[in-house]
Amino acid sequence: MPIKCPKCHSDNTDTARFCSNCATPLPSQEDILVSPTKTMETPVEELTTGSTFAGRYQIIEELGKGGMGKVYKANDTDI
Known part of the structure; x- marks a missing residue:
């Protein structure tokens, strides 16, 4: 190796x-240490129309999706 x-x-x-x-x-x-890694699973949070994200963004609609994620139209309720 x-x-x-x-x-x-x-x-x-x-x-x-x-x-x-x-x-x-x-x-x-002998100096090279190999340690196993563990993949952590992130819970998937589905955003739906009318739901609130991060305590301040109200989801209006999904604008699109692709390989890296989804884009939503949202209303910032703090401003």
């Missing part, structure tokens, strides 16, 4: 002690 240089991000052999590109000392295999 190649070791990435912490400075220039070049790939180096797993036996290299120094980066072949910038001569930065490389961590040994």
Whole structure:
């Protein structure tokens, strides 16, 4: 498994002690810690016509949706 240089991000052999590109000392295999990650699930809150979001925005209608989310027309009740 190649070791990435912490400075220039070049790939180096797993036996290299120094980066072949910038001569930065490389961590040994024992120094590299791998910890599992956990994906946290975010509860999905569906906004509907007439509902209130963030305590101040009253949803009027959904204007559109795409791969990154939805766009709503809303009324700011604080102004």
